[in-house]
Amino acid sequence: MTAVMQPAVERPDVQEMRRLVAAGKRNQLIFAMTGLACTIFAVLVLLAAFLDLLFDGLPRLSWEFMTNFPSRRATEAGILSAWVGSAMVMLVTMLAAVPIGVGAAVYLEEYAKKNWVTDLIEINVTNLAGVPSIVYGLLALGLFVYQFGFGESVLTAGLTLALLILPIVIVSSREALRAVPGHIREAAYAMGATRWQMISDHLLPYSRGGILTGIILGMAEAIGQTAPIITIGALTFIAFLPPAPITGEAPFVNFAWLWSEFTVLPIQMYNWVSRPDKAFQLNAAAAGVILLAMTLVMNGLAIYLRYQVRKKIKW
């Protein structure tokens, strides 16, 4: 029987097969190394950008740099108006983006029926995430600055950035809400909770970590945004501070700062980097170090929070 079969089957060349397997293994190793090399290259470029900024900017960093207004003399210039402006704009952004973003997420996850309104909202959220940031600036220039008459103010900038980060907040809040299992909802209903009680007493507290992660990521994105703020016409040379939001006399709160002209950190940096004078470029690097530190700390915090949330929750 075997004797008859033998001629039909070609004898496999063992040497040849070993060679093939070895070559395959070698290629696989080379490929894996290439992948690792590409990854390392990307990280190295990032590192080079950080170090370049640090070497240029670190010598300029000082207490005076934080507390001085911009100046015509590079060595006396500081970022006081820039970081105060950034802080105020961020405050407006947060106050606008958090309720709207989380509200929209709750609606889409808990209330929305499967109809065309829901589809329309979902398509628009996805679409907005891909709109270039400078286009938001044009929207704000046409709508907030001129149609609504908000002017080139802290309020305009804050609302613009709020719209810009809305998709980030909505998407991550939805993910956090979706991670809460259905039986939690059913248990709340079984105890007689209304839908809103279930959401405010159970869903939101349980998904707090995930929602917070999204908010922090959104704020980190907003604080580094330059293009939309340039477009709405932020000034680059501001040697005064907006009026303080909190005053010593009654009623203790003052809203004049919302209408004030302002500058923000990335704008100040752009102004300095686009000057040919090397001394100003060093100032730009120093402002960049501060800006970068803020975004990286916020992102690190978000990554850490997400890791904690993922680790802790066992439903």
Added chain:
Amino acid sequence: MIEFVLLCAGLVAVFTTAAITVILVYESLGFFEFVSLWDFLTGTVWTPLFANPSYGILPLISGTLTVTFIALLVAVPMGTIIAIYLSEFAGHRVREAVKPALEMIAAVPTIVFGYFALLFVTPLLQDTILPNLPGFNMLAPGLVVGVATIPTIASLAEDAMRAVPMNMREGAYALGSNKMQVALSVVMPAAVSGVVAAYVLAAARAIGETMVVAIAAGQNANFTFNPMEAAATLTAYIAQVSLGDLEHGSVAYRSIFAAGLVLLAMTLVLNVAGHFLRRRYWKAY
């Protein structure tokens, strides 16, 4: 009542899209009262701020496309290889370390990358391989935008590859394939629509990138595809004009909305195509 308030929060997204479209189209219509659409789309000279202005959008488009092309030349191969590596080769530990690092790259404010392109990459290129490179050029910002776009491609393409069902890989292994053969001849073809979607979405991001090019690519519209020359992009033009004193309602003011409309149209086409492709692979498995 609460439901209605929450619905309104959701509708803000719809309102924003509508407002973007209305504002851009409305202001552009004002622009096209002064400039014929044909001259705008076919003209090769863009000098809206000159005493004798000329409004041909092609130089801004050529600048945008050149920078985007260089960026993709960097980001597509690197992003794809990193995605394959993370999805098919890297162990759990490496992945947990690399993904946050990639997220960090994506999180760096683009103005920082602009500084890097102008004051590190351009001098570096001038000192090493391209001594004749001018201080403003499209090459350096293109390369930097490319690196900044790597995380987009890497993470979207990796998602697509991980969505390929395990049993397809196991089938290939059972036939004697090694990891590389599985990655290249099974996973890549199966995930191809998702990977292409990643490229398309990354291209949209590169086109919309503003600060790197505004700082390092120069400010003058220049009808060229030569990366060694300085040329403004659509985004850089908008930023540059907005910085100056802009009279509300002037032609220059309206020209930034016209440029914005072109920009939005380009990114919209790519984004829609990208999401269509992504949905296809989600449906497939």
